[in-house]
Amino acid sequence: MSSTESTDNGSVEQDRALNLKLRIWRQDGPHAEGSFLDVDADQIPTDASFLEMLDMVNERLIEDDIEPITFPHDCREGICGTCGVMINGQAHGPERATATCQLHMRKFRDGDQIVIEPWRAAAFPVLKDLMVDRRAFDRIIEAGGYISAPTGTPQDANEIPVPKEVADTAMDAAACIGCGACVAACPNSAAQLFTSAKLAHLNVLPQGQPERWRRTEAMVETMEDYFGSCTNHGECHEACPKEISLDFIAFMNRDYIKSKSKNRSLASQ
Amino acid sequence: MLDARIPDGPIAEKWDNHKFSVKLVNPANKRKFDIIVVGTGLAGASAAASLAELGYNVKAFTFHDSPRRAHSIAAQGGINAAKNYRNDGDSVYRLFYDTVKGGDYRSREANVYRLAQVSVDIIDQCAAQGVPFAREYGGLLANRSFGGAQVSRTFYARGQTGQQLLLGAYQALAAQVRAGKVTLYNRSDMLDVVIKDGHACGIVTRDLLTGEVHAHSAHAVVLATGGYGNVYYLSTNAMACNVTAAWRAHRKGALFANPCYTQIHPTCIPVSDEFQSKLTLMSESLRNDGRIWVPRQLDDARSAADIPESERYYYLEEKYPSFGNLVPRDVASRNAKTVVDEGRGVGPLKNGVYLDFAAAIARDGVEAVRERYGNLFDMYERITGEDPYSLPMRIYPATHYTMGGLWVDYNLMTTVPGLYCLGEANFSDHGANRLGASALMQGLADGYFVLPYTIGDHLAPKLGDAPVPTTDPVFAEALAEVDRRTRSWTQVKGTRSVEHYHRELGKIVWEYCGMARNKTGLEKALSEIPALREEFRKNVKVLGSPDGVNQQLEKVNRVDDFMEFAELKVRDALHRAESCGGHFREESQTPEGEALRDDENFSYVAAWEWRGPDADPVLHKEHLNFENVQLTQRSYK
Ligand SMILES: Cc1cc2nc3c(=O)[nH]c(=O)nc-3n(C[C@H](O)[C@H](O)[C@H](O)COP(=O)(O)OP(=O)(O)OC[C@H]3O[C@@H](n4cnc5c(N)ncnc54)[C@H](O)[C@@H]3O)c2cc1C
Ligand code: FES
Numbered sequence: 001m002s003s004t005e006s007t008d009n010g011s012v013e014q015d016r017a018l019n020l021k022l023r024i025w026r027q028d029g030p031h032a033e034g035s036f037l038d039v040d041a042d043q044i045p046t047d048a049s050f051l052e053m054l055d056m057v058n059e060r061l062i063e064d065d066i067e068p069i070t071f072p073h074d075c076r077e078g079i080c081g082t083c084g085v086m087i088n089g090q091a092h093g094p095e096r097a098t099a100t101c102q103l104h105m106r107k108f109r110d111g112d113q114i115v116i117e118p119w120r121a122a123a124f125p126v127l128k129d130l131m132v133d134r135r136a137f138d139r140i141i142e143a144g145g146y147i148s149a150p151t152g153t154p155q156d157a158n159e160i161p162v163p164k165e166v167a168d169t170a171m172d173a174a175a176c177i178g179c180g181a182c183v184a185a186c187p188n189s190a191a192q193l194f195t196s197a198k199l200a201h202l203n204v205l206p207q208g209q210p211e212r213w214r215r216t217e218a219m220v221e222t223m224e225d226y227f228g229s230c231t232n233h234g235e236c237h238e239a240c241p242k243e244i245s246l247d248f249i250a251f252m253n254r255d256y257i258k259s260k261s262k263n264r265s266l267a268s269q
Numbered sequence: 270m271l272d273a274r275i276p277d278g279p280i281a282e283k284w285d286n287h288k289f290s291v292k293l294v295n296p297a298n299k300r301k302f303d304i305i306v307v308g309t310g311l312a313g314a315s316a317a318a319s320l321a322e323l324g325y326n327v328k329a330f331t332f333h334d335s336p337r338r339a340h341s342i343a344a345q346g347g348i349n350a351a352k353n354y355r356n357d358g359d360s361v362y363r364l365f366y367d368t369v370k371g372g373d374y375r376s377r378e379a380n381v382y383r384l385a386q387v388s389v390d391i392i393d394q395c396a397a398q399g400v401p402f403a404r405e406y407g408g409l410l411a412n413r414s415f416g417g418a419q420v421s422r423t424f425y426a427r428g429q430t431g432q433q434l435l436l437g438a439y440q441a442l443a444a445q446v447r448a449g450k451v452t453l454y455n456r457s458d459m460l461d462v463v464i465k466d467g468h469a470c471g472i473v474t475r476d477l478l479t480g481e482v483h484a485h486s487a488h489a490v491v492l493a494t495g496g497y498g499n500v501y502y503l504s505t506n507a508m509a510c511n512v513t514a515a516w517r518a519h520r521k522g523a524l525f526a527n528p529c530y531t532q533i534h535p536t537c538i539p540v541s542d543e544f545q546s547k548l549t550l551m552s553e554s555l556r557n558d559g560r561i562w563v564p565r566q567l568d569d570a571r572s573a574a575d576i577p578e579s580e581r582y583y584y585l586e587e588k589y590p591s592f593g594n595l596v597p598r599d600v601a602s603r604n605a606k607t608v609v610d611e612g613r614g615v616g617p618l619k620n621g622v623y624l625d626f627a628a629a630i631a632r633d634g635v636e637a638v639r640e641r642y643g644n645l646f647d648m649y650e651r652i653t654g655e656d657p658y659s660l661p662m663r664i665y666p667a668t669h670y671t672m673g674g675l676w677v678d679y680n681l682m683t684t685v686p687g688l689y690c691l692g693e694a695n696f697s698d699h700g701a702n703r704l705g706a707s708a709l710m711q712g713l714a715d716g717y718f719v720l721p722y723t724i725g726d727h728l729a730p731k732l733g734d735a736p737v738p739t740t741d742p743v744f745a746e747a748l749a750e751v752d753r754r755t756r757s758w759t760q761v762k763g764t765r766s767v768e769h770y771h772r773e774l775g776k777i778v779w780e781y782c783g784m785a786r787n788k789t790g791l792e793k794a795l796s797e798i799p800a801l802r803e804e805f806r807k808n809v810k811v812l813g814s815p816d817g818v819n820q821q822l823e824k825v826n827r828v829d830d831f832m833e834f835a836e837l838k839v840r841d842a843l844h845r846a847e848s849c850g851g852h853f854r855e856e857s858q859t860p861e862g863e864a865l866r867d868d869e870n871f872s873y874v875a876a877w878e879w880r881g882p883d884a885d886p887v888l889h890k891e892h893l894n895f896e897n898v899q900l901t902q903r904s905y906k
Contacts, residue, residue: 029817047541047654055768056544062766062821067813070820072334075507076547079432080338098651106654127478128818135455138335142447146440147399151319151717152390154397158354161408171401171427174436178337207399 018044018110022057024069025117030125030133036115037069046106050093051076051083053105054116070129078102078241081177084184085130086117091181091239099179099241119184123191123226134180136226137194143222144215145198147207160206173201175242182236182244188228193236195223196252197244203255213262216255271524271876271891274678275379280897281361284383287679288722292729299324302728303487303736305472306330307459307514310339311431311709312692313493314438315716321442321450323721328485329442329451330474332458332509332823336439340495340507341712344431345552347415347423348395348709350388355412359420361385367418368707369898371597372672372700373850373866375527377874378897379679380697387718388710392424394717398437402426416553416705417595423706428552428644434709438716457483458823460751462490462518462688463743469688470737471744473751477823480816482752484739488731489687489724492518493716496671496693498531500831500838501783502775504668505537505550511827512834515675515694523683524876524889526696527673528834529842532703532851533784534669535601538652539621548667549652551624552645553705556594556601558629558638559662561585563613563622573615573623573661584608592905599702599851599864600905602666606784607862609665621663630658666784670708672699672851673841676876676891680723681715684876687727691715696874701850756815758825763808767821770805771828774835777801782839787855791843798839802832837877837886844888847871859902868900 020041027034039061044053051073058068074082078099085100087093093103108114116130124132162170174197182193199219202208208215230249237246276287294302302325306317309331317329333339351364364385369376396402396410402424403411415423426433445451456477463471463484471486494514498504519525536551564571565582584604586593594601605622614620630638635658639646646657653663675683675690677697682689692712699707737743781794805828813819848857848864849871857865874891 045542045544048544049546049652052544052546055546059766059768062810062812065812068821070818074333074338074509075340075343077343077549079429080340080342080507082334082338095651102648102651104651104654131818134334138443138455141440142443146444147397148444149394149397149441150322151315151394151441151721154393157352157393157396157402158409160396162404163408164404164406167401167404167408170399171403171429171433174401174426174433175429177432178335201401202399205399205401207397 016046018046018105018108018112020044020108020111021113023113023115024130026069026129027126029128034126044105046104048105049076049101050087050103050105051101070131072131073101076101079177081179084119084179084181086119086184088115091119091185092241097241097243099177102241119180121183121189123189124180124183132180134178137178137180137191139226140191140195140219140222141198144211144218145202147202148211149207162206166204170201170205172245173197173204173248176244177242179241181239181241183227185235185239186228187233187235188231190230190236191223191227192230192249192252193240193244193246195219196248199255200248200251203251212255213259213266216252216259217263220252220256271676271889272678273377273891274680275377276679280378280382283379284386291723291726294725294729294732296324298732300326301732302326303328304489304491304724305485305487306491306493307472308339308493308495308692308694309333309336309439309442310341310493310495310692311435311438311712312694312716313491314339314435314442315713316491316493316691316720317451318438318441318445319717319721320724321445321448324450327445327451328454328487330454330457330459330472332456332477334455336442336453337436339435340510341435341709342432343507344709345428345550346554347413347425347430347706348391348434348713349415349422349704349706350392350424350710351385351422352389352392354410355421357420359422363420364388364422366898368698368704369700370901370903371702371704373702373864373903374700374868374872374895374898374900375849375874375893376698376700377893378895383719384698384711384714387714390718391710391713395434395437395713398441400426400433400437417592417597418704431709434713438713459494459514460517460755460826461747462521462685463747464521464685465737465741465743468686471739473744473747475751475755478818480814480819482748482755484744484748486736486739486744488728488734488736489689491689491691491720492675492694493691494694496674497528497834498668498671500774500835501668501779502772503540503545503548503779505534505548508547511830513827513830515690516830516834518675518683518685518688518690520879522685522879523688523690524676524878525673525837526676526874526876527701527841528838528877529782529845529852530672530701530850531668532598532670532672533602533666535598535605535666536624536664537667538649539616539663539665540618541653549648550667550669551649551662551664553598555624555642555645555662558641559594559624559626560628561594561622561624563608563615565613567612569613573625582608582613589905596905597702598705599853602784603853605666616663621665623661624664625661626657627661670703672696672701672703676874680726681720682723682727689720689724691720701852755822755826758809758811758822759813759815761807761809761811763810765808765810767809767811767825767828770801770809771824771831773801774798774828774832778835778838782842785853785855786842788843791839794839795836795843798832798836805829805832840886841875841877845871845875866902
């Protein structure tokens with residue numbers, strides 16, 4: 001692409017716009033049948049984000065009296081975890097470590113066909129078009145994804161030193177944005193990456209120790225109530241916009257096995 | 270008539286005295302009270318969790334699918350607290366002083382002092398929840414200096430402080446949901462506050478999945494619904510941020526304070542085209558090493574590399590030799606506007622200034638710069654397609670935070686008894702300008718440490734009273750009105766989209782009530798906004814059904830409220846004929862072009878009363894008394 005300062009206006013325009021063929025999933029509600037809508041998206045500037053491209057398509061649909069496409073989004077900065085669609089079969093599309101809202105159209109070429117679908121997983125029913133229900137994630141957190149520290153009770157923060165390495169590992173895990181791409185990318189619709197990220201964040205910290213085993217058992221078992229089982233494909237990590245490590249899944253598996261005996265012995269005390 | 274109910278006594282003792290004198294609800298009786306909390310961002314989630322831990326029955330509402338999505342998640346830089354862990358001379362008093370001064374002497378001393386006091390408890394609370402704050406090798410908490418502060422009092426979790434604090438509060442909330450003390454209503458849009466006999470008794474919500482409207486009653490209603498920055502259409506806020514909850518409360522009697530106060534953040538990526546949907550903040554920390562400049566020559570078409578050093582105008586370094594590129598946000602923003610308006614803007618649309626790392630790279634090496642700012646540089650490249658290691662970044666100011674909000678007293682109660690307001694949605698602590706890393710602090714102070722104490726004062730006398738039943742006519746009326754209003758939009762059948770009108774409104778507000786304001790422009794806006802509103806109401810096109818998911822319909826109610834709110838904002842800006850903080854009136858500047866306050870005439874909070882759609886709002890003043898801080902003119906020369 002030519003540098004913006006040095007080209008004159010006419011050629012900038014040509015350089016910077018794409019004509020695309022979109023196939024977008026439309027579905028009225030969780031129980032409705034869905035189908036693809038084919039639309040041409042012409043003159044899409046390469047500087048636009050993927051969601052701005054959808055905005056433009058929607059504006060054109062509205063002009064034609066067609067109900068615009070429902071798609072989830074909010075922060076558009078890759079942090080809230082609201083956005084997320086399958087783009088040509090890839091969760092969040094072709095760019096590594098990038099949520100849908102941070103993907104820009106310069107990653108596509110003129111004439112491309114782009115198939116856009118919602119996350120597909122039994123635990124994430126489609127609510128409308130590209131929007132799904134991810135409340136099962138909240139259930140996993142409610143099961144134990146917290147440290148009980150009622151407001152006003154804690155001691156001075158520096159009284160619990162946390163080695164820098166431990167704090168860094170906790171932060172690596174805690175960076176998860178809860179978008180659900182891991183589940184969408186997994187052939188089994190498993191939620192191991194999401195669950196293990198929260199579990200590892202809390203279980204490695206000294207503050208997380210008192211509830212460690214109870215938390216582990218409760219979160220893992222709640223996860224299993226909603227999601228499929230992990231067969232170590234690693235697709236979740238490939239799709240993750242925050243590059244959450246597969247090591248956390250191994251960590252969770254170890255903690256889960258231990259939790260069974262630890263919780264029994266705690267209960268008998 | 271506006272009584273802030275500030276406790277008596279020396280400033281350092283007010284909060285302790287007050288905590289002792291507010292009425293208490295005894296532990297066994299707390300379960301007899303229902304509290305509604307609208308909003309589950311930092312302020313709302315922390316309040317809902319803390320109230321539930323105390324034993325109250327809490328109903329929490331958010332239009333998001335999960336509390337974890339609230340806009341607080343996007344805060345990057347950090348959270349202030351007067352811990353003085355660095356032993357560099359910080360103290361509660363210094364944080365208080367800096368905040369009052371930074372707010373350009375337009376905030377209430379007693380509230381700010383309390384904020385500084387509880388700031389230390391926030392860090393303890395969050396660390397105990399497992400918030401992975403940055404640590405030193407010895408395991409103790411790390412700090413940095415932020416936004417030009419002279420002490421290192423900012424705590425942070427990489428570049429994701431807001432995310433980690435919000436997840437901490439969300440998890441505390443989730444524990445209470447599990448315990449059955451909080452009922453969480455997600456995807457529920459609050460569209461009205463219900464009042465009976467002058468007291469807030471409930472809300473009306475619309476279920477965003479089914480379109481059904483519901484009534485909820487309680488002994489008290491708490492709004493923690495965030496700021497109104499999206500009145501500008503383009504801002505660094507998330508797309509769904511809006512003024513609706515506060516505005517609906519305003520229409521029901523809550524005074525709206527200082528709506529003209531808005532913070533424009535200097536380092537954001539400039540607009541690239543009409544299709545642009547939001548603006549992205551580049552962390553303020555970049556100004557520590559980046560040098561800001563524009564070409565000296567007007568309309569210079571050369572690329573940055575072709576402009577020799579002598580023809581570069583480092584305007585902040587030249588004008589403010591002692592602070593240079595680190596002048597406060599409002600000063601940096603205004604100066605960027607000035608040079609761009611003069612015709613020195615850079616980039617394809619000539620709407621930015623350079624933030625150049627060449628000197629830092631030459632001095633410290635690429636690796637050192639990558640270490641410090643790698644994430645930010647990657648983000649910049651992802652968005653603009655330009656490599657900031659070889660080309661200077663282009664930046665421009667963008668709307669970022671709103672200091673105005675619902676007027677609240679010392680207890681955080683609005684002028685409607687039983688209706689409280691927390692976080693960015695209230696006006697309370699930042700005066701006319703907010704310091705970096707202080708919004709997270711305020712949201713969590715309100716939610717964890719202030720409201721849980723002060724709400725008892727309102728509730729205790731109501732012991733034994735049942736909440737107003739939702740069968741009461743006040744609820745029936747409110748439900749019918751919300752349903753009517755929402756459905757009516759699909760009947761307009763106009764020709765332009767909701768987005769179109771929002772964008773048009775944003776242009777007017779940005780042009781005339783943005784970084785610099787003057788009487789002529791504001792008067793122009795006061796005639797253009799009602800005209801646009803009228804056209805919008807007659808000509809907006811909302812397709813689809815009101816009885817299910819309909820994102821256009823969600824948005825049209827919000828834009829409609831922005832259309833009314835924008836007028837109040839402009840009116841407030843027009844009446845405040847002084848410059849202060851983020852409010853720069855061109856008529857009121859020093860000979861050097863800096864903001865000039867008029868303490869004699871404007872040392873008050875402007876709180877506006879709604880008198881109906883066809884009447885002018887009425888101004889009420891809360892005079893600000895400064896007993897502990899000496900008013901001075903800010904100078905960064
Ligand atoms: C990009 C960015 C970076 C920032 N960085 C920093 C920083 O480094 N340090 C700092 O201190 N501050 C920072 N801020 C400011 C700070 O993040 C916000 O001021 C603060 O998080 C606001 O919190 P809140 O709880 O008041 O509101 P929000 O987090 O906005 O939450 C609002 C809540 O209300 C709900 N809601 C709103 N209206 C309704 C309705 N009608 N019905 C139902 N629910 C409703 C929403 O669903 C949401 O749950 C930053 C802001 C931005 C934009
Ligand atoms: S919209 Fe928030 S992560 Fe994409």
